[in-house]
Structures are given as structure tokens and as C-alpha cells.
Amino acid sequence: MSEKLHATATLFICPICQETFSAQEKRFVCPQEHSFDMAKQGYINLLRNAKKDKHYDKRSFEERHQILESGFYDHILEAVAQLGLSETKNQVILDVACGEGYYARQLAQMDKNTVLAFDLSKDSITLAAKKDKDKDVAWFVGDLAKLPLADHSVDLILDIFSPANYQEFKRVLKPGGKIIKVVTASQHVTELRQAALEQLQTKNYSNAKIISHFSQAFPHYRSNHVSQSFPATIDILKSFAQMTPLFFHVNLEKIDWKNIDQITIAADILVADYHD
Numbered sequence: 240m241s242e243k244l245h246a247t248a249t250l251f252i253c254p255i256c257q258e259t260f261s262a263q264e265k266r267f268v269c270p271q272e273h274s275f276d277m278a279k280q281g282y283i284n285l286l287r288n289a290k291k292d293k294h295y296d297k298r299s300f301e302e303r304h305q306i307l308e309s310g311f312y313d314h315i316l317e318a319v320a321q322l323g324l325s326e327t328k329n330q331v332i333l334d335v336a337c338g339e340g341y342y343a344r345q346l347a348q349m350d351k352n353t354v355l356a357f358d359l360s361k362d363s364i365t366l367a368a369k370k371d372k373d374k375d376v377a378w379f380v381g382d383l384a385k386l387p388l389a390d391h392s393v394d395l396i397l398d399i400f401s402p403a404n405y406q407e408f409k410r411v412l413k414p415g416g417k418i419i420k421v422v423t424a425s426q427h428v429t430e431l432r433q434a435a436l437e438q439l440q441t442k443n444y445s446n447a448k449i450i451s452h453f454s455q456a457f458p459h460y461r462s463n464h465v466s467q468s469f470p471a472t473i474d475i476l477k478s479f480a481q482m483t484p485l486f487f488h489v490n491l492e493k494i495d496w497k498n499i500d501q502i503t504i505a506a507d508i509l510v511a512d513y514h515d
């Protein structure tokens with residue numbers, strides 16, 4: 240059983256009646272007696288009608304896990320930690336659509352903050368929670384469009400390569416809280432894109448629309464660019480191709496791998512303060 244999850248029960252609201260939960264031994268229960276069991280892997284499913292994830296693929300989860308654990312995204316993790324963590328106060332951090340859960344696990348180990356992380360996919364959360372050996376993170380299955388969290392309960396929202404719902408984000412953020420959104424930059428995996436250029440439907444990737452959408456919700460944002468290139472073997476390059484949606488339709492057999500020996504991981508990190 241996850242003590243972390245148990246301790247955070249009062250930050251959550253019941254997805255049926257929106258009243259605040261309290262934690263009993265192995266479940267969250269609201270005043271109307273709606274009850275949700277904590278899973279033994281250390282997460283709670285707060286989705287009323289959890290659908291089976293048709294596109295879920297355990298192999299691509301493990302692929303992503305290996306790449307993340309190998310450090311290819313550590314410069315992004317470090318930038319997020321530097322921009323988001325506070326030296327003076329303990330924060331409630333929410334990792335939105337966390338998928339494999341790498342950032343949540345890493346940030347939970349860095350200091351005494353309370354880290355909540357969720358995804359729509361129960362399969363992802365089950366595996367993400369399993370990788371969290373010390374049960375540092377409060378994991379849950381939930382819907383981005385209807386977060387099962389109390390109004391103004393979160394200090395910091397992390398939206399890392401994930402979709403967003405700014406109306407919900409503003410509802411759950413505390414006044415004086417902060418949002419960090421990480422968006423793929425145009426030079427991201429540029430080596431792979433050059434090699435597969437003939438097969439790509441989108442020849443030039445731009446994040447302008449995503450940034451414009453963010454700026455409408457948070458006009459006074461700051462932007463930070465991070466980029467790092469790493470030596471990469473063919474196996475690593477293939478893993479990147481398999482985890483990047485842009486390449487899902489690409490025939491990897493047709494790529495001339497021997498001319499590529501590195502990979503660039505680049506992102507724009509948008510930061511905004513939230514005031515009522």
C-alpha cells in the first residue's frame with residue numbers, strides 16, 4: 240500500500256459527486272459513500288468508466304522507459320527542476336498525462352515535495368507505479384478534462400510533452416502557483432527527420448500553434464530553449480523512431496542508418512505564474 244497516496248486523499252475530490260475524499264485503509268471514500276479502492280501497485284483509479292486502452296503497447300512503454308532511464312532527457316528534467324522546484328517551500332506537484340512516469344519519479348526523489356501523477360491509461364499507470372519502487376509518487380488514473388482534484392490544491396503543474404486543459408489547470412492551481420509546459424522544439428530528433436525526410440508527411444515541424452494556445456491562457460509566460468545532442472547507436476535511433484509519433488508510419492527498413500551517429504533532444508519550456 241502506498242502511504243504517499245494515502246496521505247494525499249484530501250487533495251482529491253470524488254469524480255461522481257465532487258466532494259472531498261478521506262482515506263480509509265485501502266480506499267478513498269467520500270461523504271456520499273462513493274468508494275474507490277487503492278490498487279496494490281500503489282495507484283488509485285478515479286475514472287468512472289475506464290476504457291480499455293486499444294493503442295496501448297507494453298513494448299513501446301519499455302522502449303520509452305529505457306530511453307528515459309539512459310539519460311537522453313536529463314537536460315529537460317534538470318531544467319524543469321530548476322524552473323519549478325522551490326528551495327523554501329514544500330509544493331504539491333501535478334504531473335499531467337505522465338505516461339511512463341519518469342519525471343514524476345525523478346522529481347519525487349529530489350526533495351520533500353508531494354508529487355501526484357496521472358494518466359488516462361490504466362495500463363500506463365499500473366506500470367509507472369510498479370517502476371516506483373519506494374512508492375514516492377501518488378499515482379492515479381484520471382481524465383485531463385475533469386481532474387478529480389480539489390479547487391486550488393496544486394502549487395505546480397507539469398505538462399511535459401502532453402495535451403493540456405487550461406481551464407481545468409486554472410481551477411486546480413493555487414493562486415501564486417505555477418505551470419510548466421514542455422513542448423517539442425523544431426530541431427528535436429532532427430537527424431532522424433533528415434534521414435526519413437522522403438517518407439514524412441510533415442516535413443517541417445512547428446510548435447507555434449501549441450505555444451499560441453498556451454499564451455492565450457497564460458499571456459505573461461517565459462520561454463526557455465533546451466537542446467542537447469548525444470552519440471547514438473542504430474538500436475538507440477530505432478528506439479527513438481518507435482517512440483516518436485511522427486515516425487509511426489515510417490518504414491524503418493528504408494532508412495540509411497549508417498550516416499547517422501547522433502540524436503538531438505530539443506524542447507521549449509514555457510513557464511507561467513498563475514494569479515486569480
Ligand SMILES: [Zn+2]
Pocket residue numbers: 253254255256257258269270271272273
Ligand atoms: Zn462521491
